Amino acid sequence: MSNSKQAVPDTLPLLRERIDSIDSQIQILINERASCAQKVAEVKLAEQGGESVVFYRPEREAQVLRRVMERNEGPLGNEEMAKIFRQVMSSCLALEKPMRIAFLGPEGTFTQQAALKHFGKSIVSAPMAAIDEVFREVESGAANYGVVPVENSTEGVVNHTLDSFRDSRLKICGEVEERIHHHLLVSPNINSEDVTHIYSHQQSLAQCRAWLDRYWPHAERIAVSSNAEAARLAAEAGRSGRAIAAIAGEVACELYGLLKVSSNIEDRPDNTTRFLIVGNQDVPPSGKDKTSLLISAKNEPGALYRLLEAFERHGVDMTRLETRPSLMSRWGYIFYIDFVGHYLDEDCRAVIDELRERASEVKVLGSYPVAVL
Ligand SMILES: O=C(O)C(=O)C[C@]1(C(=O)O)C=C[C@@H](O)C=C1
Structure with a gap:
C-alpha cells in the first residue's frame, strides 16, 4: 500500500484521518479477497461438482498463515497478525460455504x-x-x-x-x-468458604490435583462429563443456595456468570x-505435516521392535506412541503412532509399506498440517 511509506503524522486528528484512510483501503482489499474466494468456490463447484465439493482446504490455510507469519515485519507480532488473517479466511470460507x-x-x-x-x-x-x-x-x-x-x-x-x-x-x-488455564469458580451469591464439593471433568481435576490437595483437601471432588457442565452445575446450585464450586476455563466462567475464587490453578503452568x-477428506501436503497411524500388531515377541525399526531405518521422526488394548484378542494391542511428514512423502510411504508387511492392520488416520497458531 502506497501510504505505508508516508511519514506518520503526529497530531491526533491527522493520525485518525490516516487510520480512516488505511481502514477504507483494508476494507476494499478484504472484499476483493472475499470476491476471489467466491470465485474459488465457483471453480471448485465446476471442477468437483455436486455433493463432493471440498471447500475447506486445511493445507492451503496452513500455508497462508505460515506465509503471513514469515513475511510479518511488525509492530504487530506474528501470532497476532496470523489471528487476524485466520478470521479473514474464516469469513471467506463462510462465504463459500x-x-x-x-x-x-x-x-x-x-x-x-x-x-x-x-x-x-x-x-x-x-x-x-x-x-x-x-x-x-x-x-x-x-x-x-x-x-x-x-x-x-x-x-x-x-x-x-x-x-x-x-x-x-x-x-x-x-x-x-x-x-x-483452569480457575476455581463459584456462583456470585455463594461464599467460597462454604464450598464442600468441587465439580469438574476428570482430566481437569487431575491437572489441578496438587493444588486441590494443598488448598481444598476436605472438599469432595466430583467428576462430571465436561468442565463446562461443571460450571453449569455450579451456577444452577448457586441459584438454590448450594455451595458447589467448579473447575473450568475462561469461556465457561463467562458463559455461566461465575466468579473466580482462584485463577490459573493448574499444577503445571505449561499445561x-x-x-x-x-x-471426510484426505488432506494434500502443506509442506510441514504430521501423520497419524493406527496399527494392530501381531501378538508375538519383538512385534513392536520390528514396527519401530522401520522408522529408524528410513529416518522418519516418530513423535508419539500410544498403546491401547485390542478389543479383538485378549492380549493383543493397538498402537497409535504419530510421525513427522505426509503419507505421500517417499520416506513415509516406504515406512507405511513395511509396516503393512509386519502388522495385522495399518490404518492411516490422516496426514495433516502441523498446528500453525
Ligand atoms: O484457496 C482456497 O481453496 C479457498 O477456498 C480460499 C481460502 C482463503 O480464504 O484463502 C478459503 C477457504 C479454504 O479453506 C482455503 C483458503
Whole structure:
C-alpha cells in the first residue's frame, strides 16, 4: 500500500484521518479477497461438482498463515497478525460455504475454544455430549468437521478419542494446540468458604490435583462429563443456595456468570491440550505435516521392535506412541503412532509399506498440517 511509506503524522486528528484512510483501503482489499474466494468456490463447484465439493482446504490455510507469519515485519507480532488473517479466511470460507463444526460440548468447553482457534469465528457451532457423538455427527454428514481432544501435556492421552478411530472411517484433517488455564469458580451469591464439593471433568481435576490437595483437601471432588457442565452445575446450585464450586476455563466462567475464587490453578503452568480436527477428506501436503497411524500388531515377541525399526531405518521422526488394548484378542494391542511428514512423502510411504508387511492392520488416520497458531 502506497501510504505505508508516508511519514506518520503526529497530531491526533491527522493520525485518525490516516487510520480512516488505511481502514477504507483494508476494507476494499478484504472484499476483493472475499470476491476471489467466491470465485474459488465457483471453480471448485465446476471442477468437483455436486455433493463432493471440498471447500475447506486445511493445507492451503496452513500455508497462508505460515506465509503471513514469515513475511510479518511488525509492530504487530506474528501470532497476532496470523489471528487476524485466520478470521479473514474464516469469513471467506463462510462465504463459500458455512461450516457446521461439531465439538465436545457443552458450550464453553476448551474444545469449543480450540474449534474457534482453528476455524475462526465464522462457523456454526454444534456442541455434542460425548466424543463418539462428535464422530457420529460428522460421519452422518450432519456436521462438516468435528473437534475432539486427544492428549494433554500433564495427563496424557484421551482414550475415548483414540478408541473412536478403531471403527470410524473419518480422517484427521488438522490439529490445534491450546494452553489450558483452569480457575476455581463459584456462583456470585455463594461464599467460597462454604464450598464442600468441587465439580469438574476428570482430566481437569487431575491437572489441578496438587493444588486441590494443598488448598481444598476436605472438599469432595466430583467428576462430571465436561468442565463446562461443571460450571453449569455450579451456577444452577448457586441459584438454590448450594455451595458447589467448579473447575473450568475462561469461556465457561463467562458463559455461566461465575466468579473466580482462584485463577490459573493448574499444577503445571505449561499445561497444553492437543485437539484433532476430524472430517471426510484426505488432506494434500502443506509442506510441514504430521501423520497419524493406527496399527494392530501381531501378538508375538519383538512385534513392536520390528514396527519401530522401520522408522529408524528410513529416518522418519516418530513423535508419539500410544498403546491401547485390542478389543479383538485378549492380549493383543493397538498402537497409535504419530510421525513427522505426509503419507505421500517417499520416506513415509516406504515406512507405511513395511509396516503393512509386519502388522495385522495399518490404518492411516490422516496426514495433516502441523498446528500453525
Ligand atoms: O484457496 C482456497 O481453496 C479457498 O477456498 C480460499 C481460502 C482463503 O480464504 O484463502 C478459503 C477457504 C479454504 O479453506 C482455503 C483458503
